[in-house]
Amino acid sequence: MTTERISSVTNARVKRLVRLRDRRHRDDEGMFVVEGYRAVRRMLDSDVMPTELYIAPEWFQGTNETAMVDEVAGRGVEVVELGRDAFAKCAYRDRPDGLLAVVAQSHRTLSDLDLGPEPFVLVVEAIEKPGNLGTILRSADAAGVGAVLVCDQVTDMFNPNVVRSSTGVLFRIPVVVASSGEVETFLRAQNIRTVATTPDAALLYTDATLTGPLAVLMGSEQFGLSEFWLAAAHEQVRIPMAGQADSLNVAMATIVTLFEAVRQRSAG
Amino acid sequence: MTTERISSVTNARVKRLVRLRDRRHRDDEGMFVVEGYRAVRRMLDSDVMPTELYIAPEWFQGTNETAMVDEVAGRGVEVVELGRDAFAKCAYRDRPDGLLAVVAQSHRTLSDLDLGPEPFVLVVEAIEKPGNLGTILRSADAAGVGAVLVCDQVTDMFNPNVVRSSTGVLFRIPVVVASSGEVETFLRAQNIRTVATTPDAALLYTDATLTGPLAVLMGSEQFGLSEFWLAAAHEQVRIPMAGQADSLNVAMATIVTLFEAVRQRSAG
Numbered sequence: 001m002t003t004e005r006i007s008s009v010t011n012a013r014v015k016r017l018v019r020l021r022d023r024r025h026r027d028d029e030g031m032f033v034v035e036g037y038r039a040v041r042r043m044l045d046s047d048v049m050p051t052e053l054y055i056a057p058e059w060f061q062g063t064n065e066t067a068m069v070d071e072v073a074g075r076g077v078e079v080v081e082l083g084r085d086a087f088a089k090c091a092y093r094d095r096p097d098g099l100l101a102v103v104a105q106s107h108r109t110l111s112d113l114d115l116g117p118e119p120f121v122l123v124v125e126a127i128e129k130p131g132n133l134g135t136i137l138r139s140a141d142a143a144g145v146g147a148v149l150v151c152d153q154v155t156d157m158f159n160p161n162v163v164r165s166s167t168g169v170l171f172r173i174p175v176v177v178a179s180s181g182e183v184e185t186f187l188r189a190q191n192i193r194t195v196a197t198t199p200d201a202a203l204l205y206t207d208a209t210l211t212g213p214l215a216v217l218m219g220s221e222q223f224g225l226s227e228f229w230l231a232a233a234h235e236q237v238r239i240p241m242a243g244q245a246d247s248l249n250v251a252m253a254t255i256v257t258l259f260e261a262v263r264q265r266s267a268g
Numbered sequence: 269m270t271t272e273r274i275s276s277v278t279n280a281r282v283k284r285l286v287r288l289r290d291r292r293h294r295d296d297e298g299m300f301v302v303e304g305y306r307a308v309r310r311m312l313d314s315d316v317m318p319t320e321l322y323i324a325p326e327w328f329q330g331t332n333e334t335a336m337v338d339e340v341a342g343r344g345v346e347v348v349e350l351g352r353d354a355f356a357k358c359a360y361r362d363r364p365d366g367l368l369a370v371v372a373q374s375h376r377t378l379s380d381l382d383l384g385p386e387p388f389v390l391v392v393e394a395i396e397k398p399g400n401l402g403t404i405l406r407s408a409d410a411a412g413v414g415a416v417l418v419c420d421q422v423t424d425m426f427n428p429n430v431v432r433s434s435t436g437v438l439f440r441i442p443v444v445v446a447s448s449g450e451v452e453t454f455l456r457a458q459n460i461r462t463v464a465t466t467p468d469a470a471l472l473y474t475d476a477t478l479t480g481p482l483a484v485l486m487g488s489e490q491f492g493l494s495e496f497w498l499a500a501a502h503e504q505v506r507i508p509m510a511g512q513a514d515s516l517n518v519a520m521a522t523i524v525t526l527f528e529a530v531r532q533r534s535a536g
Contacts, residue, residue, distance in 0.1 A: 042512070139520060144510025169515060206531045240530065242412025244310070247437060252407060255520050256527045262508065263474045263528070 007083035014082070017054065017090035017100065023156050026105070032158035034101045035092050037065060042168025043101065044071070050101035052078045056087030059098030068099070092160040105158055108176045110186045115146045119192050119213045120265065122258065123183060125151045125229060126220040127250065133157070134165025135251040136218070140173055143258035147174040149183045151229075154220070184232050187215050196225050196233035197257055199245075205237040210261035218254050275351035282350070285322065285358035285368065291424050294373070300426035302369045303360050305333060310436025311369065312339070318369035320346045324355030327366030336367070360428040373426055376444045378454045383414045387460050387481045388533065390526065391451060393419045393497060394488040395518065401425070402433025403519040404486070408441055411526035415442040417451045419497075422488070452500050455483050464493050464501035465525055467513075473505040478529035486522050 006013060019025040020033050034043055034050070043050070053072045055065070073079045082090065090100060115121065122145045127133045133155055140148050155162060157175055178186075187194055195208055196217040210216075217233055219225030230236065239248060239256055248256070274281060287293040288301050302311055302318065311318070321340045323333070341347045350358065358368055383389065390413045395401045401423055408416050423430060425443055446454075455462055463476055464485040478484075485501055487493030498504065507516060507524055516524070 135520070138511075138515045138517075141511030142507075142509055142515035142520070167512075167514065169511065172512065206535075239410075239527070240534070241410055242530075243406075243409030243437065244435075244440065246435065247406045247410035249406075252403070252410070252523050256523060259507070259524045259528075260531070262510075266508070267474075 005081040005083065006086050009086050009089045011086060013080065014086050014089055017102070020102070021092065021160060023159065026156070026158050030105050031102055032105055032163065033092070033160060034103050034163055035099065035160070036097050036164070037062065037068070037099055039163060039168045040068065040099050040101050043103065043171050044068070046168075046171035048103060048106075048171050049075055050077055050103045052080060052102045054080050054082055054087070054090065054100040054102070056082045056084060056096070056098040058084040059087055059096050061097045065099060092164070108174055110149075110176055110178055110182060113147050113174060113176065115190070118265075119190060119215075120145055120261065121147045121149060121192065121215045122254070123149045123151060123187075123194070123215050123217045124254075125180065125218070125225055126154045126223075128154050128221055130155050130159045130161030131165045132221065132249065132251045134162045134167075136254050137162075137166040137169045137173060137175070139251065139255040139258055141169040143255070143262050145173065145258065147176060149215075150175060150177045151180040151183050153177050180226065180228050184228075193235070194233045196229055196236045197238065197253055198224055198230060198236050199238055199241070201236035201238040203235065203237050205239055205257050205260055208235055208237045210264045214261060216254075216257050216261060218250055218257075221250050273349040273351065274354050277354050277357045279354060281348065282354050282358055285370070288370070289360065289428060291427065294424070294426050298373050299370055300373055300431065301360070301428060302371050302431055303367065303428070304365050304432070305330060305336070305367055307431060307436045308336065308367050308369050311371065311439050312336070314436075314439035316371060316374075316439050317343055318345055318371045320348060320370045322348050322350055322355070322358065322368040322370070324350045324352060324364070324366040326352040327355055327364050329365045333367060360432070376442055378417075378444055378446055378450060381415050381442060381444065383458070386533075387458060387483070388413055388529065389415045389417060389455075389460065389483045390522070391417045391419060391455075391462070391483050391485045391497075392522075393448065393486070393493055394422045394491075396422050396489050398423050398427045398429030399433045400489065400517065400519045402430045402435075404522050405430075405434040405437045405441060405443070407519065407523035407526055409437040411523070411530050413441065413526065415444060417483075418443060418445045419448040419451050421445050448494065448496050452496075461503070462501045464497055464504045465506065465521055466492055466498060466504050467506055467509070469504035469506040471503065471505050473507055473525050473528055476503055476505045478532045482529060484522075484525050484529060486518055486525075489518050
């Protein structure tokens with residue numbers, strides 16, 4: 001099943017896996033790491049194959065791991081076994097489960113997108129926290145958004161915490177990273193209406209029309225949407241807040257807005 | 269401003285602060301810890317005073333800390349200064365900001381609640397992850413929920429990660445911990461309609477009536493609502509899912525449901 005077994009924590013492969021935590025190394029190599037049974041399963045189910053699968057049977061938590069390893073090995077992927085300590089050194093999670101895949105980064109462009117007859121997209125600007133970005137991807141998937149357009153990227157999509165918090169959605173939903181200018185030009189060319197969320201808007205999000213070709217725009221945690229997007233948007237909306245001003249973070253505001261759009265779009 | 273300065277990491281007060289991370293010690297003492305400027309500020313703004321405030325000026329990140337320390341000391345609270353290492357040992361956060369308050373736990377009962385003429389409450393059952401519980405409290409605050417009823421508690425409300433992820437909402441919103449039986453009896457006595465969220469329901473949450481006296485019921489991460497609550501609820505509803513089955517976690521499902529209730533209630 002495996003070609004070798006590495007027990008030394010100073011092995012070159014172990015060191016490389018540790019280096020892939022850094023964006024610079026990820027970008028240099030064009031690779032990233034997917035850890036844990038659930039995320040690797042989702043990746044395989046989305047027809048994405050890793051270049052290598054690192055396993056540590058001593059860390060396995062369930063009974064399905066061996067079948068997965070066989071499946072991956074059967075597809076010609078290199079499987080490398082690590083000892084307990086070596087795996088713990090590479091693992092990003094506090095409680096590793098003995099599975100870690102190295103995968104090629106895939107980058108889509110705006111022209112790759114096929115948004116169908118009634119586009120429904122999410123645009124996020126300069127999101128900083130990997131956990132928020134991952135949660136936003138999950139929300140977009142749950143709401144049936146056709147693509148997530150990430151403008152003026154701060155956190156890269158291949159950050160281990162984005163991968164983890166997206167629970168594999170990263171492999172399901174089309175994500176395009178581009179500048180705000182490119183995205184705005186694209187949306188305008190496609191006649192997609194843009195709705196910006198901002199606490200300063202007069203219109204409630206539930207009173208706005210969220211049917212038809214739609215892009216929901218969400219700004220960064222600290223600054224909200226930029227002047228560029230506030231000026232470019234066809235409409236500005238706000239979510240009513242009963243409690244303290246910052247009770248809704250960007251991930252929460254995103255899911256609330258997306259599901260109101262789902263409600264309107266399925267009613268229409 | 270302060271009565272003493274502790275630099276030893278083995279000081280008895282330092283050890284006690286570390287012990288308060290454990291629920292057993294929190295419950296034995298009836299105390300818990302609130303860390304960081306924002307959370308302490310929210311606590312003070314909610315007229316809750318700590319019994320002690322531990323400070324480490326070497327960790328201060330802003331310019332408002334001194335005024336807060338003076339305010340607290342002026343109210344007769346004991347202020348204790350810690351050295352850099354001693355504070356780091358007590359701090360729960362990776363990047364401490366030099367403020368840590370010890371506060372008495374406060375426990376409300378169902379009979380303490382005043383839910384007004386049109387009750388809107390959230391019932392959560394056996395939530396396990398502190399981060400989810402904190403996020404749920406934020407959502408409840410943002411949606412203007414009158415009380416959160418925590419049934420069959422698994423994670424205590426004074427867990428440091430609940431306190432942190434609630435961003436101080438813990439001090440704003442009435443929270444009652446009780447058994448499911450007690451809560452169900454209370455809701456029935458108050459003529460509050462119960463709406464259970466479960467993926468197996470036929471009715472969409474947007475097609476249910478969420479106006480009037482309402483309790484939204486949310487189950488645990490792993491098991492959803494218990495048979496008890498599914499049987500007791502007046503109605504079962506589901507959130508439509510476009511993506512993979514578990515894209516919505518309990519915190520996300522909660523905020524989506526609560527804001528649909530807000531929409532219906534403000535339209536009515």
